[in-house]
Amino acid sequence: MELDLFNGLNSRQTEAVRHTQGPCMILAGAGSGKTKVLTCRIANLIVNEGVSPDSIMAITFTNKAAQEMKKRIRNMIPGYSGQWIQTFHAACYKILRMDIQHLGYDKNFVIMDDSDCKSLLKSTLKENQFYDVKAEDLLYPIKQMKNRLANPEEFFINMKLSLEMKEKYLQIYRAYSRQLKEINALDFEDLIVLCTKLFRNFPEVLEKYRNWFRYILVDEYQDTNMSQYDLIHCLAERNKNLFIVGDPDQSIYSWRGAEPHNIKRFLKDYPEARVIKLEQNYRSTGNILDAANHIINYNTGREDKHLFTDSGPGELITCFNAPDSFQEARFIAENISEALASEGCRYRDCAIFYRTHAQSRVIEEALTRRNIPYKIIGASKFYDRKEIKDILSYLRLVCNPNDILSFERIVNMSKKGVGRKTLDKIRTLAQEKALPILEVLNFTEEIAGLGQKSRATLEEFYGMLKYFTALNDGGSSLADLLDAVLETTSYKETLIKNDHLEAEARLENIHELRSLALEFEQNGGSGLEEFLAGTVLVQEADDVDDSDLVFMMTFHGAKGLEFSHVFMSGMEEGVFPSYRSESREEMEEERRLCYVGITRARKRLFLSHTVTRLLYGYERNNAPSRFLKEIPEGLLKIPAQRVYLHTPIQEGDTVLHRKFGPGNVLELREDGIIAIIDFERGGTKMMRLDMAPLEKIG
């Protein structure tokens, strides 16, 4: 019996889903149903072609995309495990957990996130007394070097720096690598790079995985970097069952090491590859699509690709020029209210995009004034939060007594008395004795010049960690372990004492961490190592969910999402495109970012720009974005200039003035810009409603 996977697919999609053997590249335009194609193809392979489910590997960039794929396939094939539908990093983690010993690492390695790496670099710089090098200056080149699988010597020598600096960089890089290895830690890049090393240097290991992964699919191929390309190529080059999906026009991460060129490289490496273009868009109205097509056509050297839709032109695109960013924000708020009232949409159908997070504050304020609920996506990540990092540091130290970063983070937390000097002594002793940093605390009497107070703190800390370690070794659950940590450290009490304002939110986060631990174990996860790896690999920020709120995010954060009403704010030269994008390549990436933004919209698109904007403490007069001029005028509708008020005010309303207190609105003049108000304190005044600090209270 053939599962009907082809119902509702167009001919191109069907061709893609039916593709079974050999290399294939799908050029999938925005909203053309690429996830459908990916999931249906996997289902087709399993159900109709008899392929074993676990011999299929599907790689994504985000956990969200991986989850979504698993979910959709499970809808077609109940009980499907999808254990190799993973992000690049998670898949590599799984492989390395099985085979990293070939490379001389321990199986229980830990993963360091970027802030950990930065701290590590900082301490390395200090040790070497390189005061003229900043950790950030090194972090990016090191990542870039690893992403490109470059030779360190060559890479640093080719940097545009003085010879002395190049040598310093190389020296720090070596010290950094040594230290990572010493504490049995891998950074994000290592996960990929070490996997390729494993495959290249140990043919029998590669053979095992090649036999395992008979079919490989890669999503968002335009975002792969060189090491990721190499990884996939290693696995696929023999049987060539490689199915890649990508859209060069949505490549917006080249600044992070992605090489969109990999799409062309794929065709060189697999000249026999079948290429299928998905150009029919099922998301946006004709006008929106038209605008997107016009803009992206300004980029050079594009593959010929033109999105079309069967749906009608729809509404025109609204383009508003606001006097300042405050009125731009009110324009957005008012149009959201209007859409809710007259078009029957919900808050969650609306999204506001901006180029930088700094732009969100003014908009938030306007939404709050109108009582519009909103949620900011992607601003602060859960596992980046201080309280979470603190608590996790205890667990990490239980796992890995070498974890010097976690140690330094928490050793001075509950009881004070350990500062820079003492830490230096501990570090030195650890080196002398070649002991893990934690175990040095067993020898506090050997630390010269240690005060009574410091010693007491250290000994208590050591006892605490031994207790946690015993709990973990005794097989206690993660939730119990977390409770023990919270209890013994009095973390909550300290939090409330020191941090009245944010304590509640922080406590909530700690609670959430406990839930995550419970969930991890309920889903069959086991072991502190794997849980901790998950906390690094799943950097989940606040996510678009089922709640009925307006979503606010950067253009980058909008990729992969869709909303019926989209507001693109700050469409100004210097803001979007960013003033930092100077070269043609950078400008074209900004344009692709704009293309991504526009193609998120289903029904209505609102573009706005301002005459003057307050940004970084200065008022700036920005010209309208070049992207606005790239949209044919016929697609645009320019609303009449009007003043957007904090709150719509009518005659007879009661208002509250910041200085004069409550008052009654007697009369409105000049189309409602000017009001005559009778204040209880201060008498009758005439004021401009767009300037005055007024709130409507009745």
Added chain:
DNA sequence: AGGATTAACTTTTTT
């Protein structure tokens, strides 16, 4: 050792 002040920045951040 730890709080207080000042200087230095500020694009985007899938893992």
Added chain:
DNA sequence: AGTTAATCCT
């Protein structure tokens, strides 16, 4: 403007 890191001061 607003945040964060580095430095100074007690």
